[in-house]
Amino acid sequence: MSDAMLFGWQSDPAGSREFVASLPNPTFTQAAPGLEASGQDVFLGDYLLQCMPSWTRLSQPIGSCVGWGTALSIDILASVEILKRGEPERFGGRTLEASVYGLSRTAARGVETNRGGDGSTGFHAAKAIRDFGCLHYGVDYDGKTYTAPSSGISERTFGREGVPAQLMHFAKAHTCREVTLVQSWPEYAAAISNGYPVFICSDRGFNMTMKEGWLSPSGSWSHCMMGAGVRMDKPGGFIENSWGDCYKGTVDPRLPVQFQRSGGWVDAQVLDKMLAQGDSYAIAGFNGFQQTNMDSWTGGIL
Amino acid sequence: MMRNAAATGLLLVAAFGVTALRYVPAVALPTLAPPSKEMQQAVKNIANALRGCNAVDRMLWSQIWSKVAAAVDADNTDTQVVWGDTEKLKVFTSTALRIGWRRIGGNKPGKYPELQPAVEAAFAAILTTKVQPVTKELRQSYCDLCQAIAWAGIGRDQ
Numbered sequence: 001m002s003d004a005m006l007f008g009w010q011s012d013p014a015g016s017r018e019f020v021a022s023l024p025n026p027t028f029t030q031a032a033p034g035l036e037a038s039g040q041d042v043f044l045g046d047y048l049l050q051c052m053p054s055w056t057r058l059s060q061p062i063g064s065c066v067g068w069g070t071a072l073s074i075d076i077l078a079s080v081e082i083l084k085r086g087e088p089e090r091f092g093g094r095t096l097e098a099s100v101y102g103l104s105r106t107a108a109r110g111v112e113t114n115r116g117g118d119g120s121t122g123f124h125a126a127k128a129i130r131d132f133g134c135l136h137y138g139v140d141y142d143g144k145t146y147t148a149p150s151s152g153i154s155e156r157t158f159g160r161e162g163v164p165a166q167l168m169h170f171a172k173a174h175t176c177r178e179v180t181l182v183q184s185w186p187e188y189a190a191a192i193s194n195g196y197p198v199f200i201c202s203d204r205g206f207n208m209t210m211k212e213g214w215l216s217p218s219g220s221w222s223h224c225m226m227g228a229g230v231r232m233d234k235p236g237g238f239i240e241n242s243w244g245d246c247y248k249g250t251v252d253p254r255l256p257v258q259f260q261r262s263g264g265w266v267d268a269q270v271l272d273k274m275l276a277q278g279d280s281y282a283i284a285g286f287n288g289f290q291q292t293n294m295d296s297w298t299g300g301i302l
Numbered sequence: 303m304m305r306n307a308a309a310t311g312l313l314l315v316a317a318f319g320v321t322a323l324r325y326v327p328a329v330a331l332p333t334l335a336p337p338s339k340e341m342q343q344a345v346k347n348i349a350n351a352l353r354g355c356n357a358v359d360r361m362l363w364s365q366i367w368s369k370v371a372a373a374v375d376a377d378n379t380d381t382q383v384v385w386g387d388t389e390k391l392k393v394f395t396s397t398a399l400r401i402g403w404r405r406i407g408g409n410k411p412g413k414y415p416e417l418q419p420a421v422e423a424a425f426a427a428i429l430t431t432k433v434q435p436v437t438k439e440l441r442q443s444y445c446d447l448c449q450a451i452a453w454a455g456i457g458r459d460q
Contacts, residue, residue, distance in 0.1 A: 051435045053383035083437065090433050091387070292433045294389060297425040299396030300411060301404055302418040 005243060007223045008063030008119040009201045016279040019123035020181045028187040028282050031180040037189035043229040043238060044197055045259050047079040051091035057262035059244040060097070061152035063118030064159065066201065067101025068242035069224035070125040073197040074134060074176065076228060077286045080195040092136050092289035098150050099135035099171060102158030103128035113161055122201035122224060122279035126179035129283065133171035135163065141170050177285025185272035188237055189230045191282040198227035198282045200239060202274035206264070213252025215239070215264035228263070235268035334364070334453045341450035344424045349454040351416035359407065363455035366402040370395065371448035378441055389433045391444060424451065
């Protein structure tokens with residue numbers, strides 16, 4: 001159970017409208033007019049766990065939820081592209097949340113530093129991953145390797161100073177080609193059904209006690225979370241939080257253990273209202289890691 | 303153990319003559335179900351490479367690959383997966399061979415000259431050499447291949 005409920009989404013309706021208007025395909029429906037929800041339950045977290053079996057949801061250390069929701073969306077997109085779409089890439093590890101968060105507060109706003117308080121917007125995160133990319137844990141960046149979990153100090157430093165200049169070209173190698181606004185339940189269901197993760201920014205809060213994996217609306221959270229599933233028996237979306245295994249109550253046993261208490265199902269009508277706030281995005285076309293080959297399977301033993 | 307075997311051998315010679323010794327070192331090879339046609343084809347050159355192989359090496363070969371398959375197959379039943387990508391599987395495979403075939407069996411590289419290329423070719427044909435996630439399907443293919451390699455070792459195809 002997480003002690004701290006940290007948020008960090010900053011609402012800026014005018015800014016998100018301006019950003020969305022600048023997109024070649026502003027909404028998901030315009031970007032993918034032929035795509036619809038499949039009518040079947042879909043849980044994209046399964047793809048992530050196949051690529052990264054040891055994955056567990058950790059907790060954001062500061063008000064960096066936008067970085068955490070967006071980074072997990074990238075990781076799930078990367079795994080979907082490898083396993084569902086058969087793209088010739090390898091899974092390069094977990095995205096460094098601080099890199100997305102930092103770029104959303106600096107480069108995406110055209111500034112080098114940002115001394116304001118913690119937090120960011122969905123559209124700046126969308127712009128950051130499209131234009132500037134992201135870094136990953138476990139990758140050697142000319143002698144600098146980030147290891148999990150990142151501390152509040154490092155996230156705050158990235159949030160104020162941005163990604164170090166000498167690492168910007170590494171981040172640029174891993175951009176998302178397309179980001180597009182998701183503003184309704186049908187668009188969300190179509191996106192998830194077709195393997196496009198959605199990071200969701202809204203002021204909707206929830207009760208911390210689940211009932212069979214369902215979250216009930218309660219209070220107000222200025223928060224970014226991550227949409228990773230749809231179900232059709234009782235229409236709803238699976239929303240992953242960034243507070244570790246934070247929820248009490250009864251879980252949905254059909255979900256992988258790693259997701260049972262770190263996120264929950266949200267009713268389609270509630271989700272529709274969250275998305276209508278206009279700062280949630282589906283992402284596509286992750287520029288992943290080059291596939292590598294092994295020199296042998298037996299290592300010269302025979 | 304060696305003394306016991308020697309003593310048993312001498313007793314047999316005393317009782318039945320030299321011909322009885324032929325049966326002392328006999329090794330009971332395991333019985334393995336034949337793999338699919340595809341797998342039989344993939345391991346055909348492995349069976350050929352082991353054509354002159356003695357029974358002790360055959361049994362060891364078969365045991366190593368059967369147990370490798372069993373270990374990896376069990377990864378499918380645990381929430382904490384050990385071999386998440388093919389690079390990790392490769393490390394396990396080569397480590398199992400290093401311990402079983404080289405250290406315990408005392409077999410040096412090149413003892414059966416055609417074995418290494420035949421095994422590599424079989425893996426490349428079924429699993430490729432790409433570094434990729436170990437999906438349920440890939441894990442099953444790996445286990446099927448290891449069982450087929452074990453089967454090729456016991457020489458039932460010849």
